Amino acid sequence: MDRRFLTVIGVSLVFALVVSSVFYQMTTRANTGGKEKEVSDLKDLVIAARPLSVGLTVKAADVKVIKVPVQAFPKGAFGKPEDVLDRPVVSNILAEEPMLEGRLALRGTGVGLAPIIPAGMRAVTVRVNDVVGVAGFVLPGMRVDVMITGHPPGNPTTVTKTVLQNITVLSAGQNMQSDATGKPVDAPSVTVLVTLAQAELLTLAGNEGRIQLVLRNGGDQVVEDTKGTSLAQLYGSHSRTLDVGPQKNRDDLSPERPKARRPVAVVAAPPPPLPPPVSVPDQIIVIRGIEKRVETMPSKKSVDDPGRNQ
DSSP: OOOHHHHHHHHHHHHHHHHHHHHHHHHHHHHHHHHHHHTTEEEEEEEEOBOOOTTOOOOOGGGEEEEEEEGGOTTTTTSSSGGGTTTTBOOBBBBTTTGGGGGGTTSSSSSTGGGGTTEEEEEEEEEOOOTTTGGGGTTTTTTTEEEEOOOOTTTTOOOEEEEEEEEEEETTTTTTTTOOOOOOOOOEEEEEEEEEHHHHHHHHHHHHEEEEEEEOTOOOOOOOOOEEEHHHHHHGGOOOOOOOTTTTHHHHHOOTSSSOOOOOOOOOOOOOOOOOOOOOOOEEEEETTTTEEEEEEOHHHHOOOOOGGG
């Protein structure tokens, strides 16, 4: 074999080994530097150690800290447990979920419903039963309409009117969240979220009449203008309209308390005067042959007073 050919092959192999060695070292250094940089860019993240429901106050046993890359650190999250302790939960937090600013209320805002009431809104509790509470199907987070049944001022008839629409339910009884299985909650009261003016209206409605909650679709945001329904409209032609003046009230027409009537004295009209008696003169029939004549005899009064006939 040619010596020159062997020399070229040997030089080529040496050159290839040198290039491979240099490339391997550069690659190894790059990978090692990336790992060191990746390890150095980790950050502490506070997450929930267990599911946290609305109204709870965060304690030390409820959270834990893990390491995450800086690029994966959620916006609004916390890196220190002391930043979330003793803060009320305003939105349900799942286990292993990062603790975010928007799911926690400020420290010192209270517990229970108080932290989840937005500024400018009020929470009003309404007493209900199985019928009024839509047979127990009113759950936190649902939307309802509020109806009142009663007697309007100056009107004895019963009227049902929708007073509030599209109202959010905050809690059913002591429960501020729905059951995990979606079962109805048997609650003696329902707390709804309203404005201050709506709170006044709802309180007056509860004191003056009977309240009924009407369940509606959560996606239905339409507010309708209704005039209410009275007994006359309910029974139609079977009802009888009563003429009630402005001074009368429903107590005057109540069948349980009939209105007392004062006796009215009736004065009989005097009888008309009797007509004077008709004077019938005495008559004598005189028959002479075939003639017949009737002669009138003078009355006794005329005979007694002959001057009157002159």
